[in-house]
Amino acid sequence: MIAGVPMQLSDGEFMGRAIRVAQVGKTRSAPNPWVGCVVVSEGAIIGEGATHAPGGPHAEIGALAAAGDRARGATAYVTLEPCSHFGRTPPCVDALIAAGVKRVVTGIEDPDPLVAGEGHARLRAAGLDVTEGVGAAAVRSDLASYVHQRKTGRAFCLCKTAASLDGRTAAADGSSQWITGTEARADAHRLRAESQAVVVGSYTAITDRPSLTARDIDPLPLTQPVRVLIDAKGRVSAEGPLFDTALARTLVITTDASTSRRREEWGETGAAVEVVDTGPLGRGVDLRAMLQILVERFGVIQAMIEGGARLHGALIAEGLVDRMVSYVAPVIIGDGGMPMLGFAGAETIAGALRWSLIDVARFGEDVRLTFEPPTVEVD
Numbered sequence: 285m286i287a288g289v290p291m292q293l294s295d296g297e298f299m300g301r302a303i304r305v306a307q308v309g310k311t312r313s314a315p316n317p318w319v320g321c322v323v324v325s326e327g328a329i330i331g332e333g334a335t336h337a338p339g340g341p342h343a344e345i346g347a348l349a350a351a352g353d354r355a356r357g358a359t360a361y362v363t364l365e366p367c368s369h370f371g372r373t374p375p376c377v378d379a380l381i382a383a384g385v386k387r388v389v390t391g392i393e394d395p396d397p398l399v400a401g402e403g404h405a406r407l408r409a410a411g412l413d414v415t416e417g418v419g420a421a422a423v424r425s426d427l428a429s430y431v432h433q434r435k436t437g438r439a440f441c442l443c444k445t446a447a448s449l450d451g452r453t454a455a456a457d458g459s460s461q462w463i464t465g466t467e468a469r470a471d472a473h474r475l476r477a478e479s480q481a482v483v484v485g486s487y488t489a490i491t492d493r494p495s496l497t498a499r500d501i502d503p504l505p506l507t508q509p510v511r512v513l514i515d516a517k518g519r520v521s522a523e524g525p526l527f528d529t530a531l532a533r534t535l536v537i538t539t540d541a542s543t544s545r546r547r548e549e550w551g552e553t554g555a556a557v558e559v560v561d562t563g564p565l566g567r568g569v570d571l572r573a574m575l576q577i578l579v580e581r582f583g584v585i586q587a588m589i590e591g592g593a594r595l596h597g598a599l600i601a602e603g604l605v606d607r608m609v610s611y612v613a614p615v616i617i618g619d620g621g622m623p624m625l626g627f628a629g630a631e632t633i634a635g636a637l638r639w640s641l642i643d644v645a646r647f648g649e650d651v652r653l654t655f656e657p658p659t660v661e662v663d
Contacts, residue, residue: 295389298322298361299419301329303391303426306343306363309335310478311505315583317364317394317430321347323385325358337506342367344376348383356384363423365394365416368403377406387413391423395434429586432606438575439481439587441604443596444472445624446611452621453593460492460622467647468611473498475609477505479588481535481578483512485595486519495525496590497532508532510582514595516562516569518542522549529554535581537574556581563598571604597627600637608639608655611647 293301306320313319313335321343323331331354333346341349344366348355366376366388380388388407393416394400407414424431429440446464447453454460462469476482477498484494496511498504511532513520516539520526527534527550534555538547539562550557558577561570578584589599599605610624630636643654 292327295361295415295418298324298329298359299363299389299391300422301332302343302361302363303419303422305332305334306426307334309343311503312337314338314480314585316342317427317585319343319362319364321363322361323347323351323355323358324361325351325354330354330358339372342373342376345373345379348379348385351383357386359387359389360385361389361418363391363419364427365390365392365399365401365403366407367394367399368406369398375403375406377403377410380407381410381412385412387415389415389418391419392417392427392431395431397434429606433579433585437579438572438604439578439584441575441589441599441606442475442479442586443589443599443605443608444475444611445596445608446472446613447624448613448615448617448621450616450618450621451624452617453624454622455617456620456622463615464611464613464650465648468613468650468652470500471645471647471652472609472611473501475588476509477501479509479586480582480584481510481512481587483514483574483587483589483591483595485591486513486515486517487592487594488590489513489515489520489524489526493524493526494590495528495531509588510535510578510584512537512574512578512587514538514569514571514574514591516541516567518546522546522553522555527553527555533582535578537569537577539569564602568594568598571599571602575604593623593626597625600625601627603657605657610653610655612651612653614649 302320302322306318309318316335316338319335321333322329331347331351333343335343368375368377404414432440482496497508511526511534513536536550536555536557538559547557560573563570578587639655639657642656645652
């Protein structure tokens with residue numbers, strides 16, 4: 285599709301273009317949603333825009349600026365309902381009205397309580413023709429993490445695993461670099477860049493000494509994701525890449541089971557420390573509280589969980605996982621290897637958790653499988 289060239293496209297096709305335009309905002313827009321806008325006049329695209337970093341122009345503003353005076357009488361296709369309130373920037377509905385746009389087509393209503401239908405209402409009150417729900421399923425899928433965060437107050441929980449054919453994430457000696465190839469690892473770094481937090485448990489922090497930064501991708505995120513360490517008992521010492529806050533911010537989630545001295549040591553590195561209750565049955569940390577803290581303290585939309593079997597298993601057991609991305613490599617490790625998930629689970633096959641496969645992709649010799657549980661909150 286070439287800007288300025290007339291094309292006989294449907295509303296759905298123009299909305300599909302707006303969804304694609306929105307993708308450049310995924311690594312820069314948080315805590316705002318990534319939105320795409322396409323302005324069309326007489327079948328030709330005359331302006332496109334995607335959400336910039338907080339404080340920068342929203343998608344509608346960029347598209348209207350590109351369209352200029354030609355926006356008068358045009359149609360604007362926007363993936364998410366235009367905002368109607370003053371935040372870091374003025375309301376986008378005011379800009380659409382002032383530009384003389386005749387019709388606005390949106391994918392879904394914004395679940396943010398500050399908008400929640402008010403944008404559509406103000407556009408209609410100003411005499412604009414508003415069509416809602418075009419490409420809604422595709423838009424909801426693209427904005428699933430944002431919708432979930434706004435509706436629940438918890439960060440969207442994306443669990444990522446890299447495993448062998450027999451479901452092992454490491455060999456008997458703990459070595460795991462590298463189960464997957466370079467292409468799969470680059471894709472995992474893209475997922476990091478699209479997340480605002482990367483979470484690991486104490487075992488992974490001690491064994492792998494990770495930096496948890498997004499690397500080897502273009503473009504890099506404007507801000508590296510917050511590195512989150514879950515360490516209920518204070519096992520991890522305050523040193524290594526994870527506590528180098530020049531690389532990125534660090535947050536430690538712990539409980540009263542850690543010593544005050546250990547918490548002071550973490551804080552002295554510049555890391556933030558949050559003390560929460562223990563999890564169910566008196567073990568670990570309150571993971572639901574962790575996901576809420578990420579929203580309240582850092583505006584996180586999506587948290588990528590890269591912990592070990594126990595952390596992943598605990599999140600699944602508590603029903604907190606919203607999406608699982610599993611990279612599977614053509615490697616067989618055997619019984620001595622570490623399992624991908626660690627939790628009690630069902631005693632019979634009838635009671636097993638059954639998830640939905642939503643995507644399959646190949647990266648070199650590896651395969652990426654994406655699953656969602658049957659009760660994902662995206663509607």
